[in-house]
Amino acid sequence: MKHLLIAVLLAYTAAASSPAAPPNIILMMGDDHGWEETGYNGHPHVKTPVLDEMARTGLRFERFYSAHMNCSPTRASFLTGRHPNRMGTFAPGWSFRPEEITMAHLLAKGGYHCGHFGKWHVGAVKKESPVSPLAMGFHECLSHDNFFEMNPSLSRNGGPPEVIKGDSSEILITETIRFIGRAKKTRKPFLAVVWFGSPHEPYSALPADLALYDDLPDKYSKKVKLTSNETGDGVTRPQGEVLRERYAEVTAMDRAIGQLRTHLKDAGLRENTLLFYCGDNGTPSEGSLGFPHRGMKGQIYEGGTLVPGVMEWPARILKPRTTGFRATTSDLLPTVAALAGQPAPARPLDGMDLAPVLDGKLDARPTSLHFWEYDGGRFAGTPRQPYIDPALQEGTTPLAKRMGKKWTRDFINIRHPGEIIDADYHGARSIIDGHFKLILREQKDGAIGRELYDLAADPTEKNDLASVQPWRADKLQTGLRTWQDSVIKSLKGADYAK
Numbered sequence: 001m002k003h004l005l006i007a008v009l010l011a012y013t014a015a016a017s018s019p020a021a022p023p024n025i026i027l028m029m030g031d032d033h034g035w036e037e038t039g040y041n042g043h044p045h046v047k048t049p050v051l052d053e054m055a056r057t058g059l060r061f062e063r064f065y066s067a068h069m070n071c072s073p074t075r076a077s078f079l080t081g082r083h084p085n086r087m088g089t090f091a092p093g094w095s096f097r098p099e100e101i102t103m104a105h106l107l108a109k110g111g112y113h114c115g116h117f118g119k120w121h122v123g124a125v126k127k128e129s130p131v132s133p134l135a136m137g138f139h140e141c142l143s144h145d146n147f148f149e150m151n152p153s154l155s156r157n158g159g160p161p162e163v164i165k166g167d168s169s170e171i172l173i174t175e176t177i178r179f180i181g182r183a184k185k186t187r188k189p190f191l192a193v194v195w196f197g198s199p200h201e202p203y204s205a206l207p208a209d210l211a212l213y214d215d216l217p218d219k220y221s222k223k224v225k226l227t228s229n230e231t232g233d234g235v236t237r238p239q240g241e242v243l244r245e246r247y248a249e250v251t252a253m254d255r256a257i258g259q260l261r262t263h264l265k266d267a268g269l270r271e272n273t274l275l276f277y278c279g280d281n282g283t284p285s286e287g288s289l290g291f292p293h294r295g296m297k298g299q300i301y302e303g304g305t306l307v308p309g310v311m312e313w314p315a316r317i318l319k320p321r322t323t324g325f326r327a328t329t330s331d332l333l334p335t336v337a338a339l340a341g342q343p344a345p346a347r348p349l350d351g352m353d354l355a356p357v358l359d360g361k362l363d364a365r366p367t368s369l370h371f372w373e374y375d376g377g378r379f380a381g382t383p384r385q386p387y388i389d390p391a392l393q394e395g396t397t398p399l400a401k402r403m404g405k406k407w408t409r410d411f412i413n414i415r416h417p418g419e420i421i422d423a424d425y426h427g428a429r430s431i432i433d434g435h436f437k438l439i440l441r442e443q444k445d446g447a448i449g450r451e452l453y454d455l456a457a458d459p460t461e462k463n464d465l466a467s468v469q470p471w472r473a474d475k476l477q478t479g480l481r482t483w484q485d486s487v488i489k490s491l492k493g494a495d496y497a498k
Contacts, residue, residue, distance in 0.1 A: 011219030023313065024191045024273040025336050026176070026260070029078065030253060031071065031119055031147055031200035034283030035306035036270065036292060037250060043193075044419065045210060046247045050258035051277060054289075054310040058275075059317050059358065064309025066281045067350070069298050069373060072121050074280045074329055075195070079103055079136070080120070080334030081351040083370065086490035088387060088413045090374040091188075095411040097124035097387055098130040099496040101345040103333045104137030107191045110340040113183040116141040117172045118195040119148070123411050125386075130388060134158050138193075142175045145395035146409040149204045149229070153398045161397045167206055168197045168255035169249075170194075177263050184267070191336070198249040201286060202400050204225040212251060213244040224286035232402035235484040239286065244289050261312075272315045273340070278329065279307030294461040300371060300428040300439055301461050316358055325357045326365045326432060347495040348486055368433040370483050375427035375442075378387030379414065384427050387413040413432040416492045424488055431480040437461070438476035450477070 035041060039050045040055040054060075067077035072092045073084030079102040080087070089095045104114040116133040123131030125143040134157060135143035150167045153161040164171050176192050183190035203226075220240035225340050228235035258276065264270040282304040284297040295301025309327060311317065329352030334344050338353045350370065357364035366490075386393075393411040403409055428441045435456035443449045452466040452473045466473045 001315040001411075002272065006075055014340060020315075021272060022112075022189045022340055023315070024190050024269060025107070025112075025339070026273060026275050027078075027332060027336075028194045028196070028257065028275075028277045029075075029197050030250075030277070030279045030308075031198060032281060032284050032287070032297060033250065033253075033279035033308060034281075034287070034297070034303065035248075035279070035285060035308060036289075037199075037287075038225075038308050039313065041308070045213065045216065046341070047244075047245070047251050048254040050261065051308065051310060052192045054061065054257075054261075054275070054312055055322075057320050058310060058312035060322040061309030061311070061322075061327050062324050064278055064307055065305045065326065065369065065371075066279060066307050067305075068371065069281050069300060069304035071119075071280045074165060075120075075122050076100075078280075078329040078332055078349070079193075079339075081349045082347075082490070083330065083350045083372065083487055085372055085374045085487050086348065086350075086495070088416075088491060089122060090376055092121070093409060093411055094194070095388065095393060095413045097413060097496075098135065101115055101347075103138045103336050104133075104139075104191060106137075106333070106337045106342040106345075107340045108137055108139070109368075110342045111188055112142075112340060113179075114138045114191040114193075115176070115179045115183075116143055116193045117175050117179070117195055118142075118168075119146065120195070121146050121409075122226060123472045124393055125155045125158060126396050129392050132158055140179065142172070144197065144397045145411075146397070146399055147200040147401075148397070149202065149400045150206075152197060155397055167252050167256070169253040170259070171198060173260045176260060180263070180267070180269070180415050184269075189340075195280075196251040196253050199246050199287075200230045200248070201242075201284065203242065203245030203249055204229055204400075205252055208246035209251050210244060212332055213247050214242045216240045216247070226286045227401045229400060232400060240249065242286050259310045264403055270314060272313075272472045274311065274313040274316075274336075276309075276311045276332075278309045281331075282306060283404050292460065298309075298429070300373065300430050300441070302459065304454070305371060311358070313358070321360060323357055325399045326369055327354060327357065328369060332451075348490055365436070368479060368483070370429070370431050370480065372429040372484065372487070375423065377418070378421070378423035384418050385415040387415050388392045416488075418492070420488060420492075425481070427485050429466055429480060429484070431476050431483070433476055433479065435498050436472060437478065438466075438473055440477065440480065452476070 040052040066074040074094040076084040076089040217240035288296040293303035295303035335354040395408040430439045439451040450466040
């Protein structure tokens with residue numbers, strides 16, 4: 001009996017002292033899915049029962065931001081922990097650079113098996129691209145250069161595109177589940193980055209999902225512009241018809257996430273899997289109902305950058321909780337790197353490790369948040385030297401939208417000319433420090449327009465305080481400029497010096 005007791009104590013001591021198994025990590029992102037378009041955030045129409053349950057039982061971010069108001073830049077921030085302007089990812093269709101260090105690079109060093117599924121949009125996905133998922137650290141992928149609808153054409157591991165029949169969100173989750181099975185057989189932890197094509201326009205959905213929103217065409221009659229599924233060109237349609245299709249896509253995506261959660265539970269993986277979802281920018285114009293925040297996709301106001309943010313990890317997030325912490329897509333790399341026991345890249349990062357937020361030990365961001373839509377007009381009249389061979393930036397996966405005369409998406413990234421001029425600092429930009437937000441942009445007369453908002457008292461950004469608190473605006477403007485100096489230094493390539 002004495003020997004048995006000693007053996008039990010020794011086993012208990014060994015278990016207590018051994019490091020916890022690294023978590024599996026699944027990071028999901030919707031395409032053009034704004035903050036308000038979830039049931040848990042009080043939307044009057046859209047049905048998202050799975051995201052609602054995640055928000056109710058896990059960690060709900062009340063103020064989760066995309067790092068940019070458009071998709072390619074946000075995706076670059078998601079993967080690298082850095083503002084997209086540091087790597088020349090200025091707008092949709094601008095790639096990032098081969099020298100960037102992604103979360104897949106870092107976690108692969110920590111023994112993770114890494115996969116990407118869905119929209120890429122930070123460069124071409126073909127094998128020869130130096131910024132494809134495989135080139136940027138992922139071990140496997142089923143990806144698209146840009147966005148996709150039902151029956152998508154996707155590239156498997158950089159190969160020729162193949163059409164896969166069915167709802168695109170379900171297809172991606174099916175592939176993710178297969179990927180998890182392969183990783184489980186190797187007894188490796190896994191990182192799955194799942195970037196849905198929904199609910200980006202042009203819209204298409206299953207009849208059963210459309211039927212949930214049959215009442216909307218009679219409720220919203222104003223005309224909106226989007227892409228035609230039939231021609232691939234622009235078309236004008238009543239908003240109610242568009243919303244019916246858009247919300248059906250959101251519901252289908254939500255259901256697919258539910259299938260993944262069920263699989264994790266059935267496979268015994270749910271407890272130690274971090275499952276996260278967010279959007280890549282605010283709601284686009286054709287889907288916007290104008291509330292509760294000011295602005296929409298492409299705009300510097302809260303409606304352009306606030307997105308859903310929910311996380312589950314039962315082994316660490318023990319109780320349901322809502323946080324007002326201002327988090328951003330740039331926080332994802334430093335967070336998962338720390339969880340995997342890997343050092344963050346030795347270069348300027350714009351994100352921070354969210355572990356204290358996960359543990360309920362931090363409820364206010366200790367650093368400023370910055371947003372900046374770089375003014376591409378800065379390069380007008382200057383020779384554009386491609387950062388990557390244009391042939392390697394040509395996309396291959398067909399779109400539902402015509403890009404000029406092509407049905408595929410090509411990418412661009414250019415070298416900075418070298419000399420820094422005033423125009424390098426132009427473009428709509430903002431800083432959030434505490435609960436105060438300053439917005440700057442150039443006016444037609446060349447002056448810098450300033451807007452200052454107290455987001456705690458005025459979350460809808462209606463009451464401009466710039467003229468009554470100029471001292472506060474001055475302080476924030478100085479901080480924003482200092483940050484821009486750092487970004488431009490990165491843009492010129494200083495972070496890649498050996």
